[in-house]
Amino acid sequence: MDSGNLFFESSACRGTMLFLRNGDIRFGGSSMMSTDETSKKRPFFSSSEELFDEEYFDEQLPEKKRRLTPEQVLLLEKSFEAENKLEPVRKTQLANKLGLQPRQVAVWFQNRRARWKTKQLERDFDTLKSSYDSLLLKYEFTAKENEKLKSEVLSLNEKLQAKDVPMAPILDQKIDPLPVETAQFSALPFSTRVEDRLSTGSGGSSVVDMDSSQLVVESGDSYFPANSYTGYVACVKGVQSEDDDGSDDGRSYFSDVFVAPESHGQNHDALGWWVWS
DNA sequence: TTGTGTTTTATTGCCTCC
DNA sequence: GGAGGCAATAAAACACAA
Numbered sequence A: 001m002d003s004g005n006l007f008f009e010s011s012a013c014r015g016t017m018l019f020l021r022n023g024d025i026r027f028g029g030s031s032m033m034s035t036d037e038t039s040k041k042r043p044f045f046s047s048s049e050e051l052f053d054e055e056y057f058d059e060q061l062p063e064k065k066r067r068l069t070p071e072q073v074l075l076l077e078k079s080f081e082a083e084n085k086l087e088p089v090r091k092t093q094l095a096n097k098l099g100l101q102p103r104q105v106a107v108w109f110q111n112r113r114a115r116w117k118t119k120q121l122e123r124d125f126d127t128l129k130s131s132y133d134s135l136l137l138k139y140e141f142t143a144k145e146n147e148k149l150k151s152e153v154l155s156l157n158e159k160l161q162a163k164d165v166p167m168a169p170i171l172d173q174k175i176d177p178l179p180v181e182t183a184q185f186s187a188l189p190f191s192t193r194v195e196d197r198l199s200t201g202s203g204g205s206s207v208v209d210m211d212s213s214q215l216v217v218e219s220g221d222s223y224f225p226a227n228s229y230t231g232y233v234a235c236v237k238g239v240q241s242e243d244d245d246g247s248d249d250g251r252s253y254f255s256d257v258f259v260a261p262e263s264h265g266q267n268h269d270a271l272g273w274w275v276w277s
Numbered sequence B: 001t002t003g004t005g006t007t008t009t010a011t012t013g014c015c016t017c018c
Numbered sequence C: 001g002g003a004g005g006c007a008a009t010a011a012a013a014c015a016c017a018a
Helices: A035-040 A054-059 A070-082 A088-098 A102-162 A194-198
Strands: A004-009 A014-019 A025-029 A187-189 A206-209 A214-217 A232-235 A257-260
Touching (some): A070 A102, A088 A102
Antiparallel strands (some): A014 A025
């Protein structure tokens, strides 16, 4: 990992001097501190000036990878909530404020974005699953209705035949879906780009671009594959989203949608699903 | 206390953008 | 070409059951 280490040990401190490829020199070591103690001590990485300061060395034990204090994490979380990308000026300001190196702040944001993305994928999956289940129930219900109506037509035809009246035809085709208004949803093709979703963490609302007929998900909303899903989204009530850890913004990015299979017209697919455009 | 699974911090390598 | 982003990964720190 590191390009070179120099182990050192004394009565005061014990650890490893790390010579990193990027030219940084860092110190690692071990301690038997409690978590509480840890939170009171300095962060692991300090400026090279500090690290070569003898007084500093006498007072401070170099540590191995050190967890950030709750206060530091809180401030970082707040900053992330405001904006999940870190421009250089803000990085420097945060680093100064927190007593960390800018690199640490950048790394924290990088990892935080990764965690956020993982959570978001989980939420998207849950939402899609709920939507699928809901749509499946609807399909099954309507299919039963269809069968029921068919048998009614048969029955009535038999009665008409008995009275020698021309029969009504039984259409051997599947019925069309309910009108959009009746079904209480509207279909919208959507397409989102990962870059757009990640560009900021402060968004959260979805807007519909009527000109392009696309559901435009504002930055940081969802992680459906970019331009790879060409299905349709329809708004429906009652799909719950979850806010797992509370540290995320807790927004529901697709809490009111479900997805139907791809289609280019009002028709049925191979599995008998109703699809529309 | 110890083994094990999870979380957090940090590095590496590759990619994109300017 | 340098800066910054991301995915993958390592490893320390932590949590927790046995």
